[in-house]
Amino acid sequence: MTSYVVALEKDVRDYSIVRSMMGDKPLVIWRGASGAINVWLDRCPHRSVRLSAGRNMGGYLEGVYHGWQFDESGKVTLVPALQGRPSHDISATVYSTAVADGFVWASVEECLPTGSGGEPCYPVHIAAPVDQVRLHVDSSVDHLTPWGVDGTMVYPTGDPAQRRAELSAIRRRLEES
């Protein structure tokens, strides 16, 4: 199965949360106290609220709505309404993930990053499907991740100032056509 870039590694910081998308799946990405990066479906198994609206407490992620706590493996370790008891049979939807060349990768199956052409630079969202975007960018230099059904996030590499101009032009062309 395909693996996708879902964030820049340097943007996933301690005590903080990053939102992203992988196709039709909204993602919550967070770095835990262990230093590892976790990529999960951005839906609380309790009431489907965005997990990314909660907070990263280091050792666990806390749901915004009812304070459920999730450890780094995605297991629910504390439910306030159950007088603080854990509920180990419930878990967040956890994706396989890996870090390579400064990018965070994820996959619904086994995550296998592919090589890239250099330093990550400014990610560019284009309101056009990934198949169309692929015709305009060099996918050995830029990683493409479908963003919903009709959007694409381009994670380019190379010199930011130069790539910005190039990608803005591609975006304009695709969005205006």
Add this chain to the structure above:
Amino acid sequence: MIQFHDYPLSGNCFKVRFLLEQLGLEYQSILVDFYPGYEHKSPRFLNINPLGQLPAIMDKGQAVRDAQAILVYLAAAYDKSGKWFPRDHQGEVYQWLAFADQLTGSISAARLHDAMFYRLDVSKARTEGIKLLRIIDEHLWFAEKDGHDWLLPLPHPTIADVACLPYIALAEEGGIDLAPFFSVSRWMERFMRLEKFKPMPGMMPLQMPKETP
């Protein structure tokens, strides 16, 4: 004492309240029932601001209207440190203040449509809002790359950040998804970790853990 004509659900009022509190100024808050009362169109309020818009302040017998104008006024009159309105960056400050008013005209309009049932072209408002978000997101990405956390290349926030923050933080109430704007999201988080920051309804409800990233 400064009299502040305030409505708790207004992002423009948030800007003024935030700076008043950062500067530690004493003020009297006069609540205006914007929705559903339309009190900002009442003769009493039109007397203070003939545009019938919030916010407005009265200070030393003089009325000042428009959030951006009030930010400049308060910072110039009361901020001895000069940090909030850095005089050697005036061009950039005014540029972002004008940008903030465009955010009001687009993102805030979309929010008024969704939350307060205003009749307007909401898809046009959202498209314009997204265009502005892309500009500020890109600006912040390159700022971060040069080691800067704020809109201006200074080690602290300014009234430019204060003016731009609220309608961006409230964008989802207007049906604009903030997820694609990674740099904007980090900047919002830094802002919300500032001392004395108090979210208004619709902004991220949770206190973040103390450790700063």
